[in-house]
Amino acid sequence: MAANRSKTGYVLLGLLNEENLTGYEIKKIVDTRLSFFWSESFGQIYPELKRLAAGGLIAVCEEPVSVEGKNSKQSIKYQITASGRYELQEWLKTPVEKETVRYELLLKLYFSNSSSSATMLEHVREFEINHRRQQQLFGKFEAQLKQNLDVHSNHSRILMVLSFGQKLWESYADWCGQTIALLEQEIAEQENPPNE
Amino acid sequence: MAANRSKTGYVLLGLLNEENLTGYEIKKIVDTRLSFFWSESFGQIYPELKRLAAGGLIAVCEEPVSVEGKNSKQSIKYQITASGRYELQEWLKTPVEKETVRYELLLKLYFSNSSSSATMLEHVREFEINHRRQQQLFGKFEAQLKQNLDVHSNHSRILMVLSFGQKLWESYADWCGQTIALLEQEIAEQENPPNE
DNA sequence: AATTGCATGTAAGGGGTTACATGATTCT
DNA sequence: AGAATCATGTAACCCCTTACATGCAATT
Numbered sequence: 505m506a507a508n509r510s511k512t513g514y515v516l517l518g519l520l521n522e523e524n525l526t527g528y529e530i531k532k533i534v535d536t537r538l539s540f541f542w543s544e545s546f547g548q549i550y551p552e553l554k555r556l557a558a559g560g561l562i563a564v565c566e567e568p569v570s571v572e573g574k575n576s577k578q579s580i581k582y583q584i585t586a587s588g589r590y591e592l593q594e595w596l597k598t599p600v601e602k603e604t605v606r607y608e609l610l611l612k613l614y615f616s617n618s619s620s621s622a623t624m625l626e627h628v629r630e631f632e633i634n635h636r637r638q639q640q641l642f643g644k645f646e647a648q649l650k651q652n653l654d655v656h657s658n659h660s661r662i663l664m665v666l667s668f669g670q671k672l673w674e675s676y677a678d679w680c681g682q683t684i685a686l687l688e689q690e691i692a693e694q695e696n697p698p699n700e
Numbered sequence: 701m702a703a704n705r706s707k708t709g710y711v712l713l714g715l716l717n718e719e720n721l722t723g724y725e726i727k728k729i730v731d732t733r734l735s736f737f738w739s740e741s742f743g744q745i746y747p748e749l750k751r752l753a754a755g756g757l758i759a760v761c762e763e764p765v766s767v768e769g770k771n772s773k774q775s776i777k778y779q780i781t782a783s784g785r786y787e788l789q790e791w792l793k794t795p796v797e798k799e800t801v802r803y804e805l806l807l808k809l810y811f812s813n814s815s816s817s818a819t820m821l822e823h824v825r826e827f828e829i830n831h832r833r834q835q836q837l838f839g840k841f842e843a844q845l846k847q848n849l850d851v852h853s854n855h856s857r858i859l860m861v862l863s864f865g866q867k868l869w870e871s872y873a874d875w876c877g878q879t880i881a882l883l884e885q886e887i888a889e890q891e892n893p894p895n896e
Numbered sequence: 897a898a899t900t901g902c903a904t905g906t907a908a909g910g911g912g913t914t915a916c917a918t919g920a921t922t923c924t
Numbered sequence: 925a926g927a928a929t930c931a932t933g934t935a936a937c938c939c940c941t942t943a944c945a946t947g948c949a950a951t952t
Contacts, residue, residue, distance in 0.1 A: 509910080509911080510910080510911060510912085511804060511807065512911090512912090514807070514811070515807065517811075518807070518810065518811030521811065526931075526932090527931075527932070527933090528930065528931050528932075538807075538810070541801060541802065541803040541806040541807070542802055542803070542806070542807055543800050543802070543912095544912090545912065545913055545914080546913095546931095546932080546933080547912070547913065547914075547915095547933090547934080547935090548911080548912065548913085550931095550932060550933055550934085551933085551934085554933095577920075577921095578919075578920050578921075578930075578931055578932075579930085579931065579932090580931085580932075592811065593816070595808075596808050596811065596812055596816055596819060596820075597816075597819050599823070599826065600804045600805045600808065600823050600826065600827065601804055602830065603801070603802060603803055603804060603805075604739050605737060605799070605801045605802075606737065606738055606739070606799060606801075607737040607738070607799055607864075608707060608796045608797055608799060609796045609799075610737040610738070610861045610864060611707065611710070611711065611714070611734075611737070611738055612791075612792050612796065613857050613860055613861050614714065614734070614854075614857060614858060614861050615710070615713075615714030615715075615717065615788065615792065615854075615857075616792055616854065616857055617853060617854045617857065618854075618856070620789070620792055620793075623792060623793050624792075624857075627795070627796050630795065630796065631796065634798065658810075658811075658812065658813045658814075660814070660882070660886075661809050661810060661811075661812055661813065661820075662810060664809055664879050664882065665806045665809050665810050667875060667878065667879070668803075668806060668875050668879075671871040671872075671874055671875045672868075672871055674871065675867040675868055675870065675871040676867075678867055679863060679864050679867045682863065683860050683863070683864075686856070686860065690856075705938080705939085706938080706939060706940090708939090708940095722903075722904090723903075723904070723905090724902070724903050724904075739940095740940095741940065741941055741942080742903095742904080742905080742941095743905090743906080743907095743940070743941065743942075743943095744939080744940065744941090746903095746904060746905055746906085747905085747906085750905095774902075774903055774904075774947080774948055774949080775902085775903065775904090776903085776904075
């Protein structure tokens, strides 16, 4: 696992460090609470769970799995082991690799010209809608988290991460508003050319 | 190319739409002007150039390549064709796919707890330094661009893209300052526990 | 003459998504 | 009983980076 550059294993360890979970539950958590800065697919999660179990970093929970009357036999809950916790802590110390983001929207904007103002306006509006929706979703989560701060042991860290998202979304909204105005102006001038 | 989901081809078309370039020059441009929102490697650029040429979307420049006395034989300049321009314009119209960003820093923060405040502080500081450097680099580019707005045909669009970067970096700086303060406070309290 | 940088290219291999297959459980 | 959802898993396939190989050009 040390030679591997994939971070999937650490995501699983990180989540299992808080509570015992099945692969399915992990996927759900990633798709909600981590979705704005991370993603994992089933095709990564399930094989990685097996790999971690084979390496002794996690183990299958043998306790009665039928919690709350559902998922009697099929679900496989995993729990983190001592060496798993150790590996996780070691990884936290390693330097963060430079992130490589890719904004297709910016690519299109960069390559476009005044002949496609209307199309770009649509793209930016779509971008604005998507991120506003995401921001509102997390706004609820944040409010809920602030009410019961003792549920998650590391609530202060989660708030830091959420704060990152909020600042990001604010700047998105800011930029969208500004850019939409510019594009609308371009379109207006094209329809009604200023006399020169 | 239509069935392909890679955007490398469009990046090449987009850049060649402004000026004739070699693969090496394309790489340099991506690594500087597009670096904060896109990346491409030689392993993608060169094969894709051949594919585009085979598909008739770009063509090898047959003119005397020896520009400014250097790169006489080896360099292969490409130029975009009419159908290449058409393909590019068609792509600009297609909806932007949802971007998937991955911030390893946030992952580590999310999984950390108060026992690793010092490590996280380091990570955030590193993040701050990297992005401040990038911001300053693009600040120069922006100033330079605003002085001669007629060099690039689509300068207004480039300014929009740069503005996105600036807003992003501002929010990074904002968040870093705030988060560093919180982490320093945590550390101080650990060294000097408040009486309860 | 040798080193450094420019320039093009390829092969290997890992990372990751997508699609599909399968079965259990719950709901209507 | 049938449909929807939960849950696990696999195989194919693409995207992309990395490492290497090669040769030309310019510099010392």
